[in-house]
Amino acid sequence: MSSSFTLLDICLSPRLSVVLDLGDYSEREVESLQWISGLSQLQHLDMSGANLSKASDWLRVTNTRPSLVENLHMSGCGLYHIPGGIANMTNLKFLYLDLNSISSIPKWLYRLSHLQSLILSFNFFHGEISSSLGNLTSIVNLDISWNYLNGSVSEIFESFSRRTSGQIESLNLFGNNLSGQLTDKLDNFEKLRDLDLSNNSISGPLPPSFGNLSCLEYLSIGDNNLTGVVSQLHFTNLTRLVEFDARGNSLTLETTPHWLPPFQLEMLILDYWHLEPSELPMWLQSQTQLRVLSMPNTRISGTIPTWLWNFSSQLEYIDLSENKLYGEVRIFRSSPFSEIFLGSNQFNGSLPLVSSTVGLLDLSNSSFSGTLFHFFCNNNSEPKALSFLHLGNNLLSGKIPECLRNWKKLSAVNLDSNNLIGNIPRSLGYLHSLQYLHLRKNHLHGELPPYLKKCTYLTILDLSYNKFLGKIPMWIGTSLSNLRVLSLRSNQFHGHIPYKLCDLTYLQILDLAHNNLSGRMPRCLHNFTAMTISSENTLPIDSLRENANVVTKGREVKYGSSLLSLAIILDLSDNIISGEIPEELSSLICLQSVNLSYNLLSGRIPPKIGDMRRLESLDLSRNQLCGQIAPSMSRLTFLSALNLSYNNLTGEIPKSTQLQSLDQSSFIGNKLCGPPLEVNCSNTNGTVPPVADQKHGGSDLLEDGWFYLSLGLGFLFGFWSVLGSLLLNLPWSIVFNRFLNSIVKKLYGVIVEHF
Numbered sequence: 226m227s228s229s230f231t232l233l234d235i236c237l238s239p240r241l242s243v244v245l246d247l248g249d250y251s252e253r254e255v256e257s258l259q260w261i262s263g264l265s266q267l268q269h270l271d272m273s274g275a276n277l278s279k280a281s282d283w284l285r286v287t288n289t290r291p292s293l294v295e296n297l298h299m300s301g302c303g304l305y306h307i308p309g310g311i312a313n314m315t316n317l318k319f320l321y322l323d324l325n326s327i328s329s330i331p332k333w334l335y336r337l338s339h340l341q342s343l344i345l346s347f348n349f350f351h352g353e354i355s356s357s358l359g360n361l362t363s364i365v366n367l368d369i370s371w372n373y374l375n376g377s378v379s380e381i382f383e384s385f386s387r388r389t390s391g392q393i394e395s396l397n398l399f400g401n402n403l404s405g406q407l408t409d410k411l412d413n414f415e416k417l418r419d420l421d422l423s424n425n426s427i428s429g430p431l432p433p434s435f436g437n438l439s440c441l442e443y444l445s446i447g448d449n450n451l452t453g454v455v456s457q458l459h460f461t462n463l464t465r466l467v468e469f470d471a472r473g474n475s476l477t478l479e480t481t482p483h484w485l486p487p488f489q490l491e492m493l494i495l496d497y498w499h500l501e502p503s504e505l506p507m508w509l510q511s512q513t514q515l516r517v518l519s520m521p522n523t524r525i526s527g528t529i530p531t532w533l534w535n536f537s538s539q540l541e542y543i544d545l546s547e548n549k550l551y552g553e554v555r556i557f558r559s560s561p562f563s564e565i566f567l568g569s570n571q572f573n574g575s576l577p578l579v580s581s582t583v584g585l586l587d588l589s590n591s592s593f594s595g596t597l598f599h600f601f602c603n604n605n606s607e608p609k610a611l612s613f614l615h616l617g618n619n620l621l622s623g624k625i626p627e628c629l630r631n632w633k634k635l636s637a638v639n640l641d642s643n644n645l646i647g648n649i650p651r652s653l654g655y656l657h658s659l660q661y662l663h664l665r666k667n668h669l670h671g672e673l674p675p676y677l678k679k680c681t682y683l684t685i686l687d688l689s690y691n692k693f694l695g696k697i698p699m700w701i702g703t704s705l706s707n708l709r710v711l712s713l714r715s716n717q718f719h720g721h722i723p724y725k726l727c728d729l730t731y732l733q734i735l736d737l738a739h740n741n742l743s744g745r746m747p748r749c750l751h752n753f754t755a756m757t758i759s760s761e762n763t764l765p766i767d768s769l770r771e772n773a774n775v776v777t778k779g780r781e782v783k784y785g786s787s788l789l790s791l792a793i794i795l796d797l798s799d800n801i802i803s804g805e806i807p808e809e810l811s812s813l814i815c816l817q818s819v820n821l822s823y824n825l826l827s828g829r830i831p832p833k834i835g836d837m838r839r840l841e842s843l844d845l846s847r848n849q850l851c852g853q854i855a856p857s858m859s860r861l862t863f864l865s866a867l868n869l870s871y872n873n874l875t876g877e878i879p880k881s882t883q884l885q886s887l888d889q890s891s892f893i894g895n896k897l898c899g900p901p902l903e904v905n906c907s908n909t910n911g912t913v914p915p916v917a918d919q920k921h922g923g924s925d926l927l928e929d930g931w932f933y934l935s936l937g938l939g940f941l942f943g944f945w946s947v948l949g950s951l952l953l954n955l956p957w958s959i960v961f962n963r964f965l966n967s968i969v970k971k972l973y974g975v976i977v978e979h980f
Contacts, residue, residue, distance in 0.1 A: 271298040273321070278303035292316050300324050300344075307331055315339070323347050323368070335360045342366040346397070350374050354403075356384040365392055370399035370421065377405035378427050387413050395419040399445070403427055409434045416440050423447040423470065430454070431476065436461035447494065448473040457481070463488050472496035472519070484508050492517040496544075499524055505545075510536065519544040521566070528552035546570065546587065553577075554588070567591075568615060576600040576616070585613040589639065596623035597645075601632065611635060617663060618642040630655035637661040641687070645669060654679045665712070665774065666690040673697075678704035685773055689714035689736065696720035697737070702728040709755070710773050710789070714796070715739040722797075727752040734775060738798040738820065745804035746797070746826075756793050756813040777818040778842045778866040792817065798844065799823040806845075811836050818842040822868065826850060830874075835860035842866040846894075854879055854897070870894045877906045 277299065294314045301324035311317065312333040320337070323346040330350060335357035343361065346368045354369070354376040361367070381403070385393065390413040399421045406429030407422075417438055423445045430453030431446070439462040451474040460466070466488040477499040490512050500506065500523050509515070510532050518540055526549035534555050537543065544566040553574035554567065564585035572591040576599065579586060593616070609632045617639045624647035625640070636658045645667040653659070654676030662680070665687045672695035673688075683705050694717040701711070702725030709731050719741040726735070727749035733756065751757065772785050775792055784792050795813070798820040805828030806821065814837055826848040834843075835857025841864060850872040858864075859881035867887050871894030878884055878892060878899040885900045898906040 269296040273298045273300040276303045338362050344368045346370040359384040359386050366395040368397040370397045374401040378403045379405050379408040382408050390414050397421045400424040407432050412437050419443045421445040433458050435459050443468045445470040468492040470494040489514045494519040497522045517542045522547040582610050584610050587615040589615045589617040594620040598626045601626050602628040613637045615639040625650045627652045639663040641665040649674050651676050661685045663687045685710040687712045699723045699725045702726045710734040712736040730754040734794045736796045738796045742800040746807050748807045748809050750809040751812040756815050794818040796820040820844040822846040824848055830855045844868040846870045848872055867891045
């Protein structure tokens, strides 16, 4: 429609409207379109994006000549059913109903014998795919992807007659619930260019008849249950094949060393295949147009051949991770903004130099050694495109260099599980785009530097298992307001938990365990908004390659980006935190795991703890909690791990399916009765015999407490007078401070518990 005409002009001149595009209605709610019925010459109607949930009635108006309509676009129109008026459009050739909420396909749709293109993707279609598909005798392009349709994949292919199958050019069945094996009678689909069967449950072998689809350009069969051997025979006549995506199957590729493929691929994705022989295929050298090469976890072994280093200059994406490659990695020549993933292999030697155009680089989980200086500080004059860097779990040593400041586009840095030493360098403060910083399991020390507050986009900050000390700075809560994960676990932090941490409204994982933190738990816990609202309202983790290590239910788990968005965890265990558990903890109703064990907490378990309905793991063991177990705890129906042992709890264990199914060890070291304990409440006359506290070996703690206190104080005075001069040296100071804290923590626990 010419931009010089208005909707009023069209209504007054119905014969003018051969093509009508309602782009102006995009994203608006339309209540009536009956005026369209006056457009007697209408052939093409595009209403994509307009909300027609209340206006599809226009198709039932009879003033139009529906037989003239050939092209109808109703993508993303908020439809819950296919309007029945479409049945009268007997000459319809192109029908787009994707991105709606339609759940069923009416039988009359298969009678539209002139349909050439039918797009039904991204809906809620369910049930079996009808064999009536074969009645669409003019169909060329069929897309029913991203639905919930069932059916046998072989029957779908067989439902098309010889005449129909011979004209189909594009068939997209991605993301349904199709099952069964593929038919070996594919020869009739002689014009098929684009075939997508991925993300279904198709099983069995890949039939050799695939090799006869001579027009095939794009083939995707990934994420199914295919098994068996794929040989050169399967590619015999695929001279036009450009993209081949078969990831996530249990297929084996067998080719001869000197095989020359008939195709020129741009994309090859064989994730989780088995290659025979188990080496990078020599025939890859012939693929001069290849841009994407993905072969992770394909059992490839040996060194990277020399030809790949020159070959890499044309690749935009290469993934050879999770294999058995070894040796040194040479300089990568790469195309602009390329992505290189070589993690989880057996490489050794120094880190390679990479082109300044590399955008993502993963060299994790190998045996690279040496310092970071050579990698970061070579050719600093060149602008760096690198945004994602993963060098974790190697043998790297030395300090993090100051020249890191030249890599200003870095948004994710993972250096965890190495042998790095020294302080956090000032250079990190120059990475203003930094979102993910992993430095866990190194030998870094010192206080957290204030220049880290400049990284205001930080989403994940993991400094666990190092030797950082001092107080947790207030600026974490004020400057790093985007934090989703904060882990300072197993360091030497002391002092109170700063109340400003409560300003981290997006925080989902807070792990301050195994430090020397003291004082009371902050009462502002209810400000952790992400812990109080449902997970669908929390922010997603942007990077698909991002992950974090989380301790829950007593074990460490690595969460990928998808699960990380759902994890909500609080761990303050093994500190010197005292006082009562604040009532505000009960307001964090989305918490899945809470660990407050090995502290000096007293008072009662919060009575409203049962409001935390999503709680799966709760550990309050080895504190000085008293009174009865809160009756509301019986409402924690998801609870699978509970530890209340070694407190001063009394009375009967509340009755619930969850609590009675737990092991007795969850409750020992208290004065409790009732199942799952063998102590019968009716026979105790209100008292329960004490159980020896294994925390202190069951000895006379009052007597031993005074003994250890006098022994410890005497030792400290003697030790200070003899070695005081050595404390002027920083490393000695760090060691001694840790030693003092550990002794004070134990003695303080003895005194508070028994006095």
